[in-house]
Amino acid sequence: MSYAAWLACCPLAALADEPWPTAQLAPTGYSAAINSPTADVLPWGGAGLSLSNSNPERARKRSDGSFGSVNAGFGLLPGLELVGRLAYEGDLDCNLYYKPCAGGQRDLSVSGKYQLPIELPLDTRLALGFTDYGGAATKYRSYYGVATSTWGPLDLSLGYGRPKAATALLDGGFGSVVLRLDDHWAAALEHDSREARLGLNYLRPLGRDLALRVGASRKLTDSTGQQAWQMNAALNWVMGQTPEPFMPRRAPAAPMASAGADVAASPWSSAAPSQLVPQPLPQSDLQPSSLAPLSLQAQLTAEGLAQALQASGFAQISVRHSPAQAGQPALWQVRAESRRWRQSQIDALGAALATWLKPVGATAADELLLTLTYQREPVLHAYTNATCLDGWLQGWTRCAGMTGMAEVEGQPGRALWLSRDGEWPAAVQARLQSRRESASPESAQQAFVDAGPAWLPQFEIGPGLRTAVGTELGLFDYSLALELGTEVNLAPGLFWQGVLSAPMLHSNDFKDGQAFAGYRPQELGFDSSLLSYWKALPHGVAAQASAGYIDRNYRGGMVEGLWMTEDGRWRLSATAGRFEHEITAARQTPLLGSARWSLVPGAWQLEATAGRFLGGDQGYNLASHHWFGDTMIRLFYRDTQGDAGTAMAAQRKFVGFTLSLPLGPKAAQELGPVTLRGSDRFAWGLQTKVGDKDNILTQGYGEQPRARHGLRTDVTDFDRNGRDDMLANSARLRAALAQQLAAPR
Template sequence: MKRCILFALALLPVVTVAAEPKASMSFQGYSGLINTPTATLFTEGTFYLQYGNQVETRDGYRHGDNYNFGIGLWEYVEVSGRLAEYKDSVSGSGPTDLSANIKLGMPFIPKDWFSLALGMQDVGGAANYFDAQYVVASKNLFDDVNVSLGLGKSDSNQGRLDGVFAGIAWQPYEWVKLSAEYDAADTQLALHISSPKSWLNSGIQLTTDLLVSSSNEALKDDFYYGLGLTIPLDFNGANTSSPYREQNSNLVHTQAYSPLDVQSGVIERSATAERLLVLELLAKEGFEAIEVAEADYNTVYVELENHVYNRNQIDGLGVALGILSKHIQHNYSHFKLVLKEREIPILVVKGSLAEYDAFLTDNQPLKLDISTDTFGSQRINTTAALQDSNSLWFKPRITFWPGLVTRVGTEFGVFDASLALISHLEVPLWPGATITAQHTKQIAETTNFKDGEFFADDKQTTGLKQYSVHQTFALPYSIKNMASVGRYRDTYNYLANEVRWQSFAGSHKINLLTARYENQITPEREHYQGCNILFPTCWKKAEPQQRDVIVAKYRYYNAHFNASAEVQVGQYWQQDKGVVVKLERLFGDVTLNLTYKDTKVDNEEANQFIGLGFSIPLTPRKDYNNKYFQVRGKPKWQYSVNTLVGKSHNNLTPGSGDSTQLFYNLDSTFYNNNRLGSEYIYENSNRLRQAYYQAR
């Protein structure tokens, strides 16, 4: 195999097309060559995934299962994780380890000078083989060559990154790269191949990394490789401009008038006819609870609820504003649009019809007055109100998503999971009031989640898990309040109240959740398997009959970085007290997040976790919406992996920081998953235009 690879390498110089070396994932999980990092970071907004068969242990390199994943959070910030399984050559099994890495590029250095980066491998870990810190500089030469030089300190028994290391990469084509390195102990030569971006949709690429040769005795004769994917995360392209004016110029003019106007030869419509046309078009799009009226002589007034563009409310807003600006052209100069949820106003948008039409047609800057201070915003002293027949009351809405409970990198295996189908029902009753219920259908599970096994207590089971009644009120100063009562997690009756405040532009947000849960059954006390039940220490701690949860959250959103930082403090479901910090980066409808948890149960040892997670939409941009019912997917499905830090072990430790937040809550239902405010809308203004022309 290696002779074939070397023969292929010999043919590369025959015809070359210079290409600047791109970032690739190393066998260690960070961006780099084979085992060494470079100062070229992962591309911002791109997710990297790799499976490899090389693992490093205290005794040396050997075959094993190595799962790497990473993301370019920003141009100068990269985070990655690694899940390694050390298989014993005799038994075929062994321990696993989950570790995290971070690399920071240094800004303000001219790119034609060099690039500089600092990094840490296995951040905060204790029981690991990968702990290392390093600084590395890289520079591009001759358009297709990149050289790197670095200094590291490492706990590796192989000497990897423990001293001066260096590397060189040559990329003769866009799809192939050859690299050589000295990792402070050994020298390696490798081949990196990627598929052309045109092969797969959305810029997804397949990658292959092959270790050709090494001076390390354990790596000389075996075949080591990595197989991976690179996935751009902004599927909608909401933050990139498009030439809408050219491709839609004809469409704009044909949409300005209805077929009835053309046939009758009447171009100057009355104010009532224009409002009626807008009402009909909004109803046809699937909007509900629509009301179109006249606020004053120059202003058309519109109220509506968007339950069809559920992935992101900004899509529904873009479609509604586009319809207004294209079909109200003769009798009004301005508009006022009130976006509602369960007849509770959540967003007020005001502006000039001509200026918004120029934004759509001529790529002019967006000029809107946007506010979430909606108390008393609904129409007052309006005339000639028209209402549609799309009523929202007592209309069931069912949301489906996969329920996934996992254990990753534990002392019992690489990956264990319990998979279920979750269905969530909502039925609106009256303004602000909704009944909800949630059912779980268990589908599959790995061995360790089966009855009597290690994770049996955490498996998902079939049954009705939750049902609640919610009442939401709008209060002055951008405050909303939701009171809830019902059943939670099978056996707990609960009473909860959530209050939320948001600043005018949406940059700052504060939540306060208070809840009491009372178990309606007395759970049997269980003992540890294989332990003598005559000893008190062999019995598990009894579950509390009553649980009080009090969680306060503060969130700051920065439009320039399109990211948010959130701090939670309080008492959580397991009655642990402490802090949870979350940094979330937005890429269209996909998010990446980093979390840090530090909580403690009274009279017990504190637990600290760091985690890397993501969320993706599991529903189309425009959902199915029948007149009598609706079926949809979850607009923000979340998954994360966590690793214990600050301990002398990586043993399985119960989770912490569970805020008990329901699927139906203020942030998701009324505030577009914290994406409802002028800061976010202006940052993603191109999506308003894109939604009108492409999402319908």
């Protein structure tokens, strides 16, 4: 199998074969036939955004203005979907605190559903769910259970709901029948415990990872003031690969051999994987001859590899080549800093491995010890040989050529070794030391390529978006700015970083003198400007110190420390700082500690943070991080309180979410001597108060001082470069490596 062919067929094959779910996002906040829930959920890594002209729980009270709801749903884990809902009515822009305002409800809430992991006859699924959690006004809260069975093209659902509010939709028994007419059309008949409906919906795939769904339904009864005609339009998409593809039971897809090997090798427990048996591809596909080395007249040299790495987007390159001798294969020791591949260390690693493997050739016994750096300090290490790397790309997880590096004596070692801090197992260290001692200094080749001064700036550009959603002041208020981030290396580990922000657009409530005026950039200026220094220390410890402006208002300094286990399962960190407000001269001394546990490497992390936050309030923050490729969804619960006599003296509790993802191409663009890329992580989120009877706008609680670049971002690859995380994302690394190998040079 050629690398171009592998790239064409394999990286997202599992997701491509997965059928789109028949259930649609209802305006009530769950996957449903029309308005009544089914036991089906959004698949793990799937997402949906829907718009409806109805709020089925209530009758429309205002003939003017708008009426409906927006729902955004995410498949966060196998069997678990979470849906955010924004229900609205009337004038969407006026201030509800003023009586002349012709607005109605602007209700922000969250709903969830979990499909139980049990097997039942007739392909029956069971699910439990809730609606309308969060905020001071929970007008639609209910709890329900539902069962769905599939009989050929029919989905039959029966359930029971218990309302916790008089206006909740589900009150007693409900049920539905969905008939799949073909791959695109489905008809549904339901009773949602209040009204009966007949509907039709149409599904149109817009690509492998995107689909459009539109639907219409007509009320058959008239027990409530529910909309007679209900229209719905939605987009469904795949956020990214998950470590273990989740397939609906009625249409399972056989995994590829390479995917099966990765699932087996992915360390879901900390036990050594010595008992794992890789599932190889057919021998015809595993022959390393698919990658031919350069001719003997143009064998790779240290200088040639250094120049090739420069062409692939690396700088500050050093290469040492020790030729084969005394029964030992040739060894390449490479150190390089990525300038083009900054959004993900996986992409940088794939580019560097491909740059070495392509000219060396898969038949060679040459070994590679690769170190990637950030600000000229090491952050990621890889160790392999050419034959094993070629086999790893085609599905191997272990390789006989790495026997000396096995966790258990006598077993094949990993075909590709990865390490965050370079503290290799004893067998690896002994082998490397032997290679260094046996190498002849006269025969070794060395090459160094700076690719320009280290201080050449690297730029990232993207939007700065601040929003207020579903408030009494308006349905959606916003402030949009253009942000230009800059990094300049001054010495190993020492760099300046800043974010220049230019205001672009904003809604009325962000204008001067309005409620949100203080939360938008008023003029062109730096949102942050910091001099930072970071250093990797032994035993998985790293530290960073920063001084300057953490934002437009606070200047001072902070120190961060981080410890992570080699497998990445556990991370402990601490932050201490001292800042002074530029205008009020108020001094803040944040002091925070956090612990993070990776339950499912590469996919799910839990984190607890406690201490004194930037605003002076004290308390804790609990968060759940869900990764889908480069997309991350963070759910959080926060409980903090400030000192008596301050603006934060009252105890406040919040729940919310943040969605973050990189923007633009994966590779930065070279503009002469500098590089320009999209934002490494664009983030947007919402939060709402819980546990309070009032719905008064509250800002500033639970803020943490954060440097844009450093320990928590580039050093740890946004907290995902532990060994287990990298192994769980082997499919993505294979795709990056194959893409680089297939690219012309």
